[in-house]
Amino acid sequence: MKVKSGFILRKIGSKYMAVPVGERTRDVHGMVALNETGAFIWQLLEEDRTGEEVIEKILEEYDVDRETAAGALARFKAKLAEEGVLGE
């Protein structure tokens, strides 16, 4: 599962945000505000990866166990889906 195409991930100061560009602005108004972890996972979700691969990457980067990473990823995806930015 990927985030939809048509976003630019930006970092301004210490803040991260995904800003829709071009036609994507038709279905997402404004921007998706992210924190640093969110931005890290967002980047992973821009590519076509399995959930397992994303979890592996999170484990490489963060000092957490597999279960916590999987739970956090699921919650993140649910939030992205709510915002309407998650594609197939």
Place this chain on the structure above:
Amino acid sequence: MSDCDFLAGTLDHFTEELKEIARRDAIPVNGIFELTARCNFDCRMCYVHLTPDEIRKQGRELTNAEWLAIAEKARERGMLELTLTGGEIFVRRDFRELYTELKQMGFLINLMSNGYLVDERVMEWLAEDPPYAMRFTLYGASNETYRAVTGIPDGFDRVSHAIDLVKEADIPFYLMGLIIKENNADLLKMYEFAREKKVYFRHSIALVPPVRGAKQDAAAHRVDFTKFPKEAFKDLPKAERIYRHHPRQLLDCAHYRRGFVVTWNGKMQLCSFLSDPAEDVRELGFDRAWEKLLSDLEQLPEPEKCGTCRYEGFCRRCPGVLAAESGSTGRVTDSYCRQAEFVYGIYHNE
């Protein structure tokens, strides 16, 4: 990893934090590109639009390539919100190309327009690639009033139709009414009109005197609230104090250390009204222009009188308007101060 709220809170909170960080670290998050000084209207009180002669004297409009190069540098420095304004943006023949390119760069783009040139043809491409928000300035509630204010006989009908088109396209939209003597009588009708169209409307009587060679006469058209009878304000709910003290006028300026305007001929300023300091972006490049603007602003003179003025807490003290009124941020004019004195009087039942 707790429930590390990957999405960083609500947007309002996020934007407020971003604004604070921007001011602290001098990140230019807010940009205004004044794309042209030309306009299809000829408003009697306009602070900016110029005749072709005056434009030739002051230089030339930046090309799309120049605007895009500035935008690229501004993005690297952190520009997020970009307002495109004029003059009238839609008189630029190559506006669509510029807009489409800018839209690809990751900005939240606001469009300011008088609405007259927004027709079916424009909406065809704008609806496909909508801006973050769009604002029309409303000048009256009839063609007669439009003629009196803007010189254009069918202005109201055209703008009214344009509003329908923007609404149909579901573009976030609002109206701003600029009230002068010539359209003052239409004010309530303008509110009614906005209600019927289901669009947000607010109005302003704050007329800024012309800047940078514009010749219109603000004073002759301004609605002077200090001439209103005091009884008109007697039912106004009075807060303890409506403005707080500003130790420096710049601290209350929305753009200070986080915003800028680039004028149609390539000068970077704090805002459209304050034309000194003005840094030449083509000559200096974006980064140096921004840094020079920041340091020049620290030298901005402040009126001595304000330091001991009893009306200070009731005065807007916007450096841009002050400079447009008096010619320098370091000077006040009687008419400017009279407004603060008048508001002070109302709040103190004097």
